[in-house]
Amino acid sequence: MLYPKKINAKKGKKMIQIGIAISIVIALILWGTQKAFTPQSHWAWITIACMIYAWIITLYSIKTCQNIAGHVFLQMLAVSALLVYIDYITGFEKWSFGIAIPIVIMTANIIMLILTIVARNRYIQYVIYQIFICIVSYLPVVFITEHLVKDEILSYLALGASIINFIVFVILCHKSLIEGVKRKLHM
C-alpha cells in the first residue's frame, strides 16, 4: 500500500450528504419540540442557525485544509465574551449564561464531532484545541452550581453534547491525542 487509506471521493460526498440529511431531521425535531412545548420562545431557530453556521465552517475548512479547531476555539471564546457583555449592558438578565453560551458550546462541539468523524486522519493538529474546547464546554456546570441559570435544559444539553464529543474523540483519535499532547507540551 503506497498511501494511507483515504475516503474515496464519492464515499466522502455521500457521507457529507447523509450528515446534512441528519441535521435537517434534527432541525425539524427541534422545531417541532419548540412549537409543542415552548411556543413563546424561539430557541430552536437559534440552534438551527448555529447548525447551518457549523456546516458552512466545516465544509469550508475541509476544502481549504485550514486548522478549523483553532478558529472554532477562538470564536467560541470571543462570541461568548461578547454575548455576556451585551447581556450585561442590556440589564443583565443572565440569558447569556442560560441560553446563548450553551448554544455556542453545542455548536462548537457539533463542529468538532463532525471533524472527528470526517477528518480524523489529520487530527493531530486539532488535538490541543479539542482539549481546550472540551474543558471550556464544562462551563455550563459552573453556571448551574453558581445559580446563574434560570432554565437548565440548554445547559444540560450543552454538557451532553460535549460529553458525546469527548467520548467519540477519545475512541477514534486516541493515538493522535497522545502524540499531540506529547508534541505540544514537549513531553
Added chain:
Amino acid sequence: MKNMEEKQNLYWRRLDNSAKIFPLSVSKKYSTVFRISCVLKEKVVPKILEKAVEKALEVYPFFKVKLKSGFFWYYLEENPKKPTVEIESNYPCKYIDPKNNRQYLFKVTYFDRKINIDINHVLTDGNSATNFFKEIIYTYLELKHEKNFEEEIRLTRKVEYTSEDSYLKNYNKKAKNNASSQKAYILQGKNIALGAISVIHEIIDFDALKKVCKEKDVTVTMFLTAVLIYAIYEANYKPSHGKKPIKVCIPVNLKKYFPSTTMSNFFSYITVEAHMKNLDTFEEILQFVKLEFKQKLTEKEIVNTMSTNVKIGTNAFIKGIPLLLKKMLVRIGYVEIRKYTTITFSNIGRMGIIGKYQDYIEEFLFMIAPEPVEKIKCSACTFNNQLVFTFTSILDDTKIEEIFYEFIQQQGVPITRQSNGVLEIKKSREEK
C-alpha cells in the same frame, strides 16, 4: 537581550528570481508544492528518519530556513528550530502551513515503507530537491543498517553547492519576449469534492519504452508529451469541442545549459503549443511535438524565456512596489496568468542512486500540485528499469489517465497502475 543578538546574527538570503513569484501567489489553492517519495523495501522507522533529516540538514543548511517578509520582497532566514517528521495523513502536495510546520518550507512524512518530502518551490527546484532528498535517504539507510554501510559512513559524501541566483548571472538583457499571447485550452469537468487530490501512478517498463521511442526516433519526454496531448484530445478536448490550443508546459533544468552549482531554483520551461485543427492522429501529434522540441529546446530560445522572466523580477518599477501591494496585484492576476497553460509535464529523469543503497529501494515517485486552472499536472522520474509517470488531479474524472494507460499498453510496453484511492480507476482487460 541575548535573544535579540542571536536573532540579528541569523543567516539570511534573498529569494532567487523564480522564487519571488511563489510566495506572492501561494495560497491553499495554489500550493506551489511538489513531492518526491522513495518506497523502500522495508518499513520506515520514524525515529531514525527524524535523525536522518537532522543530519541531512547539517550537510545542506541551505534548507534550514524560514520565509520572512521584507518591505519589497520576501526573504529567507535561518530557522533554528528542529524539523518535524510526521506520518502521512494529508493528500500529497498540499499547502505547507509554516505555522504548523515549525516555519519550515519542506515537510518530511512517512507511511509504511514510503518516505516523502513535500517542498515549497520557494526553496528550490526539483533537481536540487532530489539531491537533498537523496541525502536524507542515504543517511537513513546508513543509520538503519550501520554494519552494511561502515565504509560509506567513514567516507563523507562530497557536497559542493552555492545559493547564488544563477538567473541574474546568465540572463541576456537584450533578449526578446518569445511567449505566445494566445490563451490555452483549459481542461473541462467537475472538481473532486472537498479539496481531495487524486494520484495515479503509471509504472512503465523503461527499457521497452526506450525501444519504442528509438523506433520512432524521439526522446522519452517527447513521446510521453505526445501521448499526453493525444489523451487530452481524445478524453477532454474532443467531447467538449475545444477550440484553443493544448499547451503543455515542460520545465527545463538550466544546469544542463549553464555551469551552476546553485541549490536555488534554476529552471526555465518550454511550451509545446498544439493547435488541434491540424492534428488528428497520434503520429501527427508526435511529429509535431518532435518539431516543437527541436525549435524550442535550444539555448537561444531558453535564454529568451528565462531572460523575459528575469527582466520582470529586476524591473525597477516592480521592485519599488511595496510587498503588500505586490501580493494583492499578483493574486488578482494569477488566475489569468495560469490560463496560458493546459497542463504541466515535468520529467526529472533518472534518480541516480549510489551502488549499495539501491538494494534497499523499490521505487521513486515524483508529483506536482494541481491547481484550479491546471486541474491535472503530470510528472515522471526513473529508477532502475521503472519510469513512474504520475497524474496528480483535482478533476473528478479519470478518462485522460485511462487513455494514456491504454495507449502505452497498445504500444506493447508493460505498464501497471497504482493510485491513492480517491478516484476509482477502471480495470483494463489485462488487469482483470
